[in-house]
Every structure is written in C-alpha cells, then in structure tokens.
Amino acid sequence: MTRKQRRSAMIFTGLGVLAVAVGLVLWALSGNIMFFYSPTDLVEKQVKPGQRFRLGGLVEEGSLVRGQSTKITFKVTDNAKTVDVSFEGVLPDLFREGQGVVAEGKLNTRGVFVADSVLAKHDENYLPPEVASSLKKKGVWSDKDTKAAKGTGS
Amino acid sequence: MIVEIGHFALILAAIVAMVQFAVPLWGSYKSDPILMHVAIPAAQTHLMLLAISFFSLMWAFVTSDFSVMNVFANSHSAKPLFFKISGVWANHEGSMLLWVLILALYGVMVASFGRNLPPSLKTHVLSVQALISVAFLLFIIFTSNPFERIPNPPMDGKGLNPILQDFALSIHPPFLYLGYVGFSIAFSFAVAALIEGRVDAAWARWVRPWTLVAWICLTIGIMLGSWWAYYELGWGGWWFWDPVENASFMPWLAGTALLHSALVVEKRGALKLWTILLSILTFSLSLMGAFLVRSGVLSSVHAFAVDPERGIFILGILTFFTGGALSLFAWRAPDLKQGGIFAPISREGALVFNNLILVIACGTVLIGTLWPLVTEAFGLKISVGAPYFELTFAPLMLPLLLAIPFGPLLAWKRGDLRGAAHRLYAAAGIALLVVVITYSVTSGESMIAPLVIGIGVYIVAGAASEILWRAKAFRADWSEVRRRLFNMPRASYGSMLGHMGIGLFVIGSVATSVWNTEKIVAMSPGDTQTIAGYDVRFDGVKNIQGPNFIEKVGSFNVMKNGEQITTLHPGKRAYMVQKMPTTETGIYNAWDGDLYLAVGDELQKGAYTVRFYFNPFIRLIWLGCLIMALGGLVSLTDRRLRIGAPKRAKKTRSAVAAE
Numbered sequence: 075m076t077r078k079q080r081r082s083a084m085i086f087t088g089l090g091v092l093a094v095a096v097g098l099v100l101w102a103l104s105g106n107i108m109f110f111y112s113p114t115d116l117v118e119k120q121v122k123p124g125q126r127f128r129l130g131g132l133v134e135e136g137s138l139v140r141g142q143s144t145k146i147t148f149k150v151t152d153n154a155k156t157v158d159v160s161f162e163g164v165l166p167d168l169f170r171e172g173q174g175v176v177a178e179g180k181l182n183t184r185g186v187f188v189a190d191s192v193l194a195k196h197d198e199n200y201l202p203p204e205v206a207s208s209l210k211k212k213g214v215w216s217d218k219d220t221k222a223a224k225g226t227g228s
Numbered sequence: 229m230i231v232e233i234g235h236f237a238l239i240l241a242a243i244v245a246m247v248q249f250a251v252p253l254w255g256s257y258k259s260d261p262i263l264m265h266v267a268i269p270a271a272q273t274h275l276m277l278l279a280i281s282f283f284s285l286m287w288a289f290v291t292s293d294f295s296v297m298n299v300f301a302n303s304h305s306a307k308p309l310f311f312k313i314s315g316v317w318a319n320h321e322g323s324m325l326l327w328v329l330i331l332a333l334y335g336v337m338v339a340s341f342g343r344n345l346p347p348s349l350k351t352h353v354l355s356v357q358a359l360i361s362v363a364f365l366l367f368i369i370f371t372s373n374p375f376e377r378i379p380n381p382p383m384d385g386k387g388l389n390p391i392l393q394d395f396a397l398s399i400h401p402p403f404l405y406l407g408y409v410g411f412s413i414a415f416s417f418a419v420a421a422l423i424e425g426r427v428d429a430a431w432a433r434w435v436r437p438w439t440l441v442a443w444i445c446l447t448i449g450i451m452l453g454s455w456w457a458y459y460e461l462g463w464g465g466w467w468f469w470d471p472v473e474n475a476s477f478m479p480w481l482a483g484t485a486l487l488h489s490a491l492v493v494e495k496r497g498a499l500k501l502w503t504i505l506l507s508i509l510t511f512s513l514s515l516m517g518a519f520l521v522r523s524g525v526l527s528s529v530h531a532f533a534v535d536p537e538r539g540i541f542i543l544g545i546l547t548f549f550t551g552g553a554l555s556l557f558a559w560r561a562p563d564l565k566q567g568g569i570f571a572p573i574s575r576e577g578a579l580v581f582n583n584l585i586l587v588i589a590c591g592t593v594l595i596g597t598l599w600p601l602v603t604e605a606f607g608l609k610i611s612v613g614a615p616y617f618e619l620t621f622a623p624l625m626l627p628l629l630l631a632i633p634f635g636p637l638l639a640w641k642r643g644d645l646r647g648a649a650h651r652l653y654a655a656a657g658i659a660l661l662v663v664v665i666t667y668s669v670t671s672g673e674s675m676i677a678p679l680v681i682g683i684g685v686y687i688v689a690g691a692a693s694e695i696l697w698r699a700k701a702f703r704a705d706w707s708e709v710r711r712r713l714f715n716m717p718r719a720s721y722g723s724m725l726g727h728m729g730i731g732l733f734v735i736g737s738v739a740t741s742v743w744n745t746e747k748i749v750a751m752s753p754g755d756t757q758t759i760a761g762y763d764v765r766f767d768g769v770k771n772i773q774g775p776n777f778i779e780k781v782g783s784f785n786v787m788k789n790g791e792q793i794t795t796l797h798p799g800k801r802a803y804m805v806q807k808m809p810t811t812e813t814g815i816y817n818a819w820d821g822d823l824y825l826a827v828g829d830e831l832q833k834g835a836y837t838v839r840f841y842f843n844p845f846i847r848l849i850w851l852g853c854l855i856m857a858l859g860g861l862v863s864l865t866d867r868r869l870r871i872g873a874p875k876r877a878k879k880t881r882s883a884v885a886a887e
Contacts, residue, residue, distance in 0.1 A: 103599065107599070202841075
C-alpha cells in the first residue's frame with residue numbers, strides 16, 4: 075500500500091465509525107428522550123395517557139397516603155395545578171412533603187400519574203425548611219442560600 | 229486567628245502563582261536561566277501556602293469553629309472526627325481548595341521529579357500550571373471563599389449531609405480530583421510543547437507517567453463513587469448515566485485514549501499532533517465536569533449547591549484555557565513535524581482504532597449529557613436517560629472490545645493480523661465454551677448477554693495468552709519461560725492487567741444488568757420471602773443509638789436449601805441534626821452475586837416495605853476497575869519510566885526561527 079492509500083484507509087475507517095455513531099445518536103435521541111413537565115404543563119399541553127415523561131414539582135403537604143401493601147399515593151403540585159401520583163416501591167430517603175421531587179412514569183386513563191421511579195434531590199446543603207426560616211430570622215441566612223438549599227429538582 | 233492565616237495564605241498563594249507564571253516565562257523569552265529557575269522555588273512556596281490554607285480550614289472543622297460560615301454550614305460538633313476532616317472537602321468551597329492544593333502538589337512533583345527535564349520545557353510547564361492555579365485561586369477568593377466569617381457565631385453547625393458521612397465517599401473526592409487535576413499536567417506539557425514547537429520521545433515519556441497517575445486516581449475515584457451509590461442509596465444500581473457521573477466519565481474516556489496515544493508518540497514518534505490535541509481535550513473535559521457539577525445548568529440528582537455566578541466564572545476559565553490552547557494549537561501545529569509511517573494493520577493502527585472509538589464514544593456521551601441544554605434553549609425541558617446511553621455507547625464500544633486482545637499482539641509498524649488471530653484461538657475457544665455454558669445455565673433467557681459475557685472472557689483470556697505467547701509458554705522449556713516471564717517489562721504486565729480489568733468489568737456489568745432480580749414487598753415480623761434461591765425471614769426491627777444518629781435496624785435471617793447462611797441487618801438511620809433519614813443496606817456476598825436488602829418505610833404496626841435484589845457478579849464491576857488501576861500502577865513502576873529518559877532531540881531549525 076502506498077502512503078496515500080494508507081491514509082485514505084484510515085480516514086475511511088474513521089468516517090465509517092463516525093457515521094455509525096451519528097446514526098446511533100440520532101436514532102437513540104429520537105426515541106429515548108423524556109420530557110419534563112410540571113403539573114401546569116400537563117394541563118396546558120394535554121399530555122396523552124401512556125406517554126412516558128418526568129413530572130417535577132413539590133410534594134403537596136398532607137397528601138402522602140400509604141396503602142395496605144407497598145402502594146403509595148401522593149400529590150405533586152407547582153402551587154398552581156396538582157397531579158395525583160401513585161407509586162409502588164420504596165421512596166428515596168430525601169422524599170418528604172413540601173420538598174421537591176421528580177417522578178418518572180406515565181398517566182393512566184383516569185389522569186393519575188403512575189410513577190415507576192421517584193427521585194428526590196440530594197443536595198449537599200439540604201436544609202430543613204423550619205431551620206432555614208429560623209436562620210433567616212436571625213439574619214445569618216440569605217434568600218439566595220435558601221433557594222439553593224431547597225433544591226426543587228429542576 | 230488560624231482561620232485568618234489560612235485566608236491570608238490563600239491570597240498570598242494567588243500572588244505567588246502569578247509570579248510563578250510570569251517571571252519564568254519572561255526568563256525563557258530573555259533566555260535568562262536565573263529568572264527561569266524562579267519557577268521551582270515559586271512552585272514550592274505555592275504548595276506550602278496552599279497547604280497552610282488547607283490545614284487551617286481543616287483545623288476550623290476539627291475544632292468546630294462555627295464562626296466560619298463554611299464550618300457552620302457543613303459540620304456539627306457531634307460529628308465523628310473522621311467526618312469532620314472529610315467535611316472539609318464535602319462542600320463546594322472546601323473542595324475547590326482541595327482542587328488547587330492538588331494542582332500545586334502536581335506542580336511541585338514536576339519540579340522535583342523533573343530534574344533531567346530540559347530547563348525550557350520545565351519552565352513552560354510550570355508556568356502554564358501556575359496560570360491554571362491563578363484562575364482557580366481567583367475563583368475561590370472572589371466567589372467561593374471558604375474562610376468567610378459569620379458576625380454572630382451560632383452555637384452549633386448544621387451538620388454534613390448524612391449520606392456523605394461514609395468512608396468510601398469521604399475518599400472519593402480526593403481521588404477524583406487527583407484524576408481531574410492530574411490531567412492538567414498533560415495539558416501544561418501540551419501547551420509547553422506548542423510554545424516550544426517541539427514534540428519528541430522525551431516529551432511523550434514525560435507526559436505518559438503523569439497521565440497514568442491521573443488516570444489511575446480517576447479510575448479509583450469513579451469506582452468509589454459507583455460503589456458508594458450502590459450500597460448507600462439503596463437503589464441496587466451502580467451507574468445511572470446522571471450528568472454528574474458523565475462529567476467524570478468523559479475525562480476518563482479521553483484520558484484512556486491519551487494513555488494509549490502517548491505510547492505511540494513515545495515509541496514511534498507518530499500521532500504527535502493528535503496526542504497534543506487529546507491532552508488539551510482531556511483537561512478541558514475535566515474543567516467542563518467542574519462546570520457542569522458546580523453551575524447547576526443541568527438537573528442532576530446529586531449536585532453541589534448551585535450559584536449562577538460561580539457557573540459563569542468556571543465557564544470563563546473553561547473558555548479561556550480550552551480556547552487559548554486550541555488557538556495556540558491551530559497556530560503552532562503546522563510547525564510540528566510528523567513522523568513514523570505505519571501500516572493500518574499494526575500496533576500503531578490498533579492504538580489509532582482505540583483512540584477513534586474512545587473519542588467518538590466520549591462524544592456520544594457528551595451529546596447526551598448536553599442535549600437537555602440544547603432543547604432548553606428552544607423551550608423544551610427534557611431529560612436524556614440511561615436508554616440513550618445504552619443504545620449509543622454500548623454498540624460503539626463493542627468493536628473496540630473485540631479488538632483489545634489484538635492490539636498488544638500486533639507488531640509496531642506492520643503487524644500480522646492472521647498471526648495474531650492464530651494466537652487468540654485458545655482465548656476464543658475458552659470464551660466460546662463460556663458462552664455455551666452461560667446460555668444453557670440461564671436456559672436461553674437472553675441470546676446477547678452470553679455473547680457479550682463471552683467477549684469479556686475472551687478479553688481476559690486474550691490478555692493472558694499475549695503474556696504467555698511472549699514468554700514462549702508451551703514452546704520453550706520451563707526455565708526459559710520463567711526467565712522470560714521474569715524479564716518481561718512491567719509495562720506488559722500493566723497492560724495485561726488493564727485489559728483484564730476491562731474484561732471483568734464487561735462480564736460483571738452485563739451479568740448484573742441482564743439477570744438481576746428485584747422484589748419489593750411488605751413484610752411483617754415472621755414473614756419469609758424467597759429470592760434467587762434464598763429464603764429470607766424478617767425477624768423484626770430494633771432501635772440502635774449511634775454517635776449522631778438513631779438507627780432502626782432490621783434483622784433478616786437468610787437461609788439457602790434449609791441451611792442457615794447469615795443474618796443481614798439493613799436499617800434506616802435518622803440523623804438527629806439534619807432530621808434526615810438514610811438507608812443502610814444489608815448485603816451478603818456470595819461467590820455468584822450479592823443478596824441486597826434495603827428497608828423502606830414502616831407501613832402498619834411492625835410491617836415494613838422491603839426491597840430485595842439479587843445482583844449476579846456485580847462485584848466484578850468494581851474488581852475490574854481496581855484491576856485496571858492496579859495495571860496502571862504496575863505500568864508506572866516500569867523500568868523505563870524510572871530510569872534515564874532519553875535525551876531530547878536536537879532543536880529543529882524551524883522551531884528556533886519561530887521563537
């Protein structure tokens with residue numbers, strides 16, 4: 075093989091792999107991205123049942139209900155609209171009412187979001203809200219920090 | 229007082245770093261050896277100042293000085309001493325201080341190990357290192373000062389996030405930073421080479437060990453993070469393709485490529501430009517990781533407290549160094565002479581293939597990680613999850629995995645593919661046997677999984693057969709084989725171990741993702757559940773008092789075929805200070821996998837949600853990573869890296885003209 079042929083052999087291999095990679099990326103991106111909706115988006119965009127997406131918001135205070143077995147229901151709110159969520163499994167440690175949450179799953183025909191995974195953000199500066207507000211009274215904690223500490227999962 | 233000393237030392241370190249950047253560079257421009265030599269004492273002073281600064285902060289943590297904002301926000305007097313110490317770097321400000329400390333440490337290592345490094349190259353490297361230091365020190369001083377005081381000190385601190393109070397996670401950041409920051413050396417060497425307009429074997433011989441050190445540390449750091457996520461978070465998973473994980477994985481992929489291409493520059497003098505470009509890209513990806521993690525532009529389940537101002541600052545650093553280095557590359561690259569012709573089928577060719585795949589695979593991870601940012605610009609909030617990465621990354625890696633055993637068997641310059649294949653018959657035979665056995669044992673549940681496991685076995689066996697072939701095993705008599713095994717360069721064993729680690733990793737990750745079993749049930753005391761042949765009986769929960777937590781510990785009796793095996797104690801801790809629960813998993817390691825239990829919330833009286841997993845061969849994932857790191861370590865002790873680097877090539881005329 076001449077030098078030129080060698081070079082073109084290598085360039086073609088490179089372009090070949092690149093083409094395969096681009097193809098894979100386009101194919102995977104077309105089918106595997108997941109939309110992220112807030113409860114308000116859900117109403118506005120009229121998401122159809124059966125479509126998988128991520129739902130983000132706050133867990134409404136007082137909405138968590140544990141059923142007989144491992145079934146759990148709660149409500150996710152963005153302080154404008156609220157969505158019922160049902161989940162079967164173990165909730166993450168940081169899950170609590172009034173805190174940010176991201177749930178992955180789909181709507182059923184009755185408009186209940188059936189989650190198959192629930193994530194709560196674990197932040198290095200997690201701060202229980204009551205502590206944050208008491209600190210704010212003392213004047214050692216600014217609003218900016220509280221926002222970061224709350225970590226609403228989006 | 230000590231805190232003020234630390235703060236002062238930090239500012240002084242920034243000034244010394246500016247001196248370390250400017251004076252030697254001026255000296256090399258003026259060809260003044262005394263000014264050039266300033267780089268060495270400056271690097272040492274710089275390290276000393278940062279060490280003072282770092283240990284002052286540690287002192288504040290250990291003595292629980294809550295008048296320091298950082299200590300107040302991240303520590304508590306009731307915290308065990310070990311976690312008070314690790315608390316120093318378990319927050320944004322402190323971790324940045326650790327980052328610059330490590331940067332300075334690497335600088336001093338170059339200064340002291342590089343005694344026979346050509347003076348001008350050494351000067352330029354230390355100068356570039358100092359510039360990186362200046363950027364990060366300014367970042368710390370202006371946006372993330374760890375020594376900030378609180379006017380009215382509170383009585384006690386808020387404590388460290390309990391899930392970070394863990395041994396593996398305490399040593400995870402230092403290893404990760406040793407990795408990220410270690411790639412800065414390769415970057416500085418690349419920029420220095422561009423300034424000088426010269427790349428030769430000596431250059432590559434210097435870059436390779438530093439890249440290797442960084443790569444080893446990054447491998448261990450990522451492994452620790454993955455292991456921690458597995459046993460601490462209670463999800464039973466080990467990798468989630470989360471943006472923060474990807475941020476550490478991309479420099480690892482690029483660093484692995486760099487490790488291999490530096491070999492070609494060293495041995496054959498080819499791929500010089502590419503290696504320089506890769507050095508720049510690898511460190512840029514490390515910087516980008518810092519940006520992604522600390523700016524909060526991507527939503528991730530684990531991230532530092534975010535602050536847009538910091539994000540913009542790091543983005544500025546990233547743009548300056550990447551943009552600057554790439555511009556320098558574009559300007560000086562044509563001056564660098566390429567050398568070393570080789571046939572596509574050769575050791576060089578194999579290493580090019582390795583680089584091609586690793587870099588493109590890294591690119592797909594990059595696209596997947598940043599895609600949400602692109603769509604957000606168009607008003608669409610999306611997330612790119614694990615399926616994307618599994619569909620793009622895995623198929624791309626497949627040809628590379630198949631090619632791994634061929635690489636070391638091909639000769640430099642022109643290789644014999646058929647000969648290499650011939651030497652891999654045994655490895656392929658063993659692999660085929662394993663495929664058949666796996667397929668029949670799992671009763672044909674999956675067709676692809678046994679094949680991929682077969683590839684893993686083939687990589688492990690292929691790596692071994694390469695060493696055996698070199699030692700003339702089965703061809704010469706035993707004393708000759710022993711002599712050859714003994715005299716073989718350690719780098720050969722290093723690459724064997726590195727490749728074996730990949731093989732084990734492949735086996736573990738495929739086995740556990742395809743054949744893991746999961747069960748989530750409500751259990752009352754006395755209930756028995758069966759999973760993967762284990763009968764697990766729940767014997768109730770009792771409360772235990774820890775140093776800064778109360779733990780509800782479950783008791784689970786594990787039986788197999790009527791025989792008592794062990795008792796597992798998964799629990800749920802409630803940390804008093806943060807009023808925050810964490811999951812403590814109960815794991816039993818059998819030879820063929822992990823029985824993994826996590827206790828969830830209490831349902832009714834005495835009943836709990838319990839999560840069961842059986843993860844077959846999951847330990848091979850981390851064992852594989854450890855063996856890879858061990859391979860790196862063995863390679864690092866190779867004779868040629870310890871003794872006499874070759875003399876530099878004579879300065880080329882064009883380089884002189886260009887200076």
